Amino acid sequence: MKCTLWLAVGLLVAGPLAAEPFSEEDLAVARELREAALAGDGGYEIVADLTTRIGPRLAGSEADARAVEWAVQMFEGMGFDRVWTEPATFPTWHRGLERTEIVSPARHELVTLALGFSPATPKGGIEAEVAMFEDLAALQEADPAEVADRIVFIRNRMERTRTGAGYGRAVGARSVGSRVAAEKGALALVIRSIGTSNNRFAHTGMQRFDSDVRLLPAVAISNPDADLLERLMAGDEPVRIQVEVDAETVESYTSQNVFAEITGSGKPGEIVAIGAHLDSWDVGTGAIDDGAGVAIVTEAARLIGNLDRRPDRSIRVILFAAEEIGLWGGRAWVRAREAQMDKYQFVAESDFGAGRAYAISARVSDAAWPVIAAIQEELEPLGIELGERSASGGPDFSPALRYGVAAVDLEQDGTEYFDYHHTVNDTLDKIEPDALAQNAAAYAVLAWLGAQAPMGFGSGRTILEEESTD
Ligand SMILES: [Zn+2]
Numbered sequence: 001m002k003c004t005l006w007l008a009v010g011l012l013v014a015g016p017l018a019a020e021p022f023s024e025e026d027l028a029v030a031r032e033l034r035e036a037a038l039a040g041d042g043g044y045e046i047v048a049d050l051t052t053r054i055g056p057r058l059a060g061s062e063a064d065a066r067a068v069e070w071a072v073q074m075f076e077g078m079g080f081d082r083v084w085t086e087p088a089t090f091p092t093w094h095r096g097l098e099r100t101e102i103v104s105p106a107r108h109e110l111v112t113l114a115l116g117f118s119p120a121t122p123k124g125g126i127e128a129e130v131a132m133f134e135d136l137a138a139l140q141e142a143d144p145a146e147v148a149d150r151i152v153f154i155r156n157r158m159e160r161t162r163t164g165a166g167y168g169r170a171v172g173a174r175s176v177g178s179r180v181a182a183e184k185g186a187l188a189l190v191i192r193s194i195g196t197s198n199n200r201f202a203h204t205g206m207q208r209f210d211s212d213v214r215l216l217p218a219v220a221i222s223n224p225d226a227d228l229l230e231r232l233m234a235g236d237e238p239v240r241i242q243v244e245v246d247a248e249t250v251e252s253y254t255s256q257n258v259f260a261e262i263t264g265s266g267k268p269g270e271i272v273a274i275g276a277h278l279d280s281w282d283v284g285t286g287a288i289d290d291g292a293g294v295a296i297v298t299e300a301a302r303l304i305g306n307l308d309r310r311p312d313r314s315i316r317v318i319l320f321a322a323e324e325i326g327l328w329g330g331r332a333w334v335r336a337r338e339a340q341m342d343k344y345q346f347v348a349e350s351d352f353g354a355g356r357a358y359a360i361s362a363r364v365s366d367a368a369w370p371v372i373a374a375i376q377e378e379l380e381p382l383g384i385e386l387g388e389r390s391a392s393g394g395p396d397f398s399p400a401l402r403y404g405v406a407a408v409d410l411e412q413d414g415t416e417y418f419d420y421h422h423t424v425n426d427t428l429d430k431i432e433p434d435a436l437a438q439n440a441a442a443y444a445v446l447a448w449l450g451a452q453a454p455m456g457f458g459s460g461r462t463i464l465e466e467e468s469t470d
Contacts, residue, residue: 021371026452030378030445033303037441043299044433046074047292047354051285051428058282059322060092060253067278068256071294071319075260078302080317082263085256086336088321090328091209092253093117095282096246100190100219102229103127105237110225113202113283113423114245115174115191115218116325117209125244126151126187126217132233136172139180148185151241152177153192155230157223160196164352164414170194175208178218188243189218192226197419200224204281204422206325217245255279255321257329262301264451265310272315272450274300274443275349275396277323284426288417292431292439293350294319300443311451313345320396323351330396334403341403342460345450348408349394350439353421354431355413357442359387363407365458366466372408375449382438382445387411404464406457408450410442 022030037043054070057063068085075083098114101107128151133139135156139147154173159166171194178189195203200222207215221229232239258278264270276293280286301317320329346364360379362372369389376386392398393407401407420426450457458466 033444034441043295043440047295059279071258080260082261088329088332089254099244111222113204116206118218121217127242144184152181152186178215193220201423258319260317262315264314266312270313273347275318278319283424288353292354296350296439299440313451334399346406347393347397352412353417354436357410359411361387361409363391368457406459
């Protein structure tokens with residue numbers, strides 16, 4: 001019902017063209033791609049290979065370089081028209097050991113991971129009384145006298161949601177907790193892991209990093225360990241804790257964004273860009289984050305590349321470098337293309353695990369929205385409904401939003417994603433092959449029909465002008 005309504009609106013806004021934007025032949029190809037993706041296991045083979053032969057691939061590590069090699073070889077083997085790399089340079093960080101122990105009033109060793117860019121403590125660690133805060137806001141409002149010479153513990157718990165919205169609400173404790181605690185004279189930071197599991201795994205992750213801001217040694221502890229610490233804090237006795245971190249920040253490393261293209265037959269200069277990030281955290285094997293995304297977009301493009309027909313526009317797969325430690329690959333990509341955003345039909349990144357996609361949302365011009373509605377009709381058999389008229393395109397493409405790039409989000413069920421995210425437990429068995437194939441099918445339909453669409457989606461000035469008059 002919703003679709004019919006949008007098509008009717010489209011007729012009024014954009015003329016008869018929008019009512020049937022795709023030829024029967026293009027729709028038949030979309031259906032063929034959808035069924036081929038659902039029937040195959042090409043995506044699963046890709047993520048199995050990446051997680052097995054490469055494994056964890058922290059940006060700037062030796063495995064990062066091997067992953068770039070792996071991706072280039074994979075794309076070349078698949079017969080893409082063009083395969084190339086572009087550099088991205090960034091500071092990086094290496095984990096040594098980490099240890100968190102409650103020393104009084106009862107002794108407990110806690111399951112711990114240091115946070116990205118945590119500096120090292122002196123050997124033997126730092127020991128101090130704990131100052132506990134409800135969340136980042138409470139720490140920000142705290143009198144420095146409550147914080148100075150203490151180890152700060154931020155206890156906020158991430159809420160489980162299908163959309164993953166709980167992550168955004170909780171993650172500030174991790175991304176800026178250490179710098180806020182440092183300004184108030186704290187000695188170290190301990191956070192409850194930003195994750196939803198009640199299993200005893202700690203979740204690492206990024207802290208916002210600028211070379212001129214002082215960070216404290218910072219660690220995340222598992223949810224059950226955070227519960228334990230809270231119970232002790234509720235007692236009358238002061239709680240003392242010891243934190244030890246050994247880690248090293250590296251000033252500069254250059255990795256590569258990896259590109260593969262199916263060159264369009266009609267409008268080769270116009271580009272549909274689908275992406276994922278190739279790097280991962282250094283724990284687990286980066287299966288759901290973001291081996292799944294690598295597999296989904298690669299398999300979608302591989303199936304399109306196998307067709308007898310070329311798409312009208314070019315389709316580009318981009319595997320970004322160094323997403324986890326600060327979107328460095330995405331930022332390098334946009335820096336090289338600020339003036340060319342109007343050449344992008346749209347961008348879409350898969351970076352939310354392998355849960356089923358349930359909605360398509362898009363940031364496109366008013367005139368192009370009926371085309372998105374028509375694409376959704378071909379996604380309907382996959383259980384994907386029409387979503388919002390806004391989209392970010394995913395983390396690596398997000399730096400391009402301010403240049404008005406059109407973006408599409410295939411929104412995935414993230415109910416369980418944050419049980420495993422950034423933990424040693426992010427491994428291949430967490431991926432359900434059928435759900436991965438459903439995503440590959442959705443990306444194949446989206447990329448194909450996006451490349452065949454009768455109109456541009458409005459990247460560049462059109463979107464910015466329409467947004468400014470909203
Ligand atoms: Zn990711």
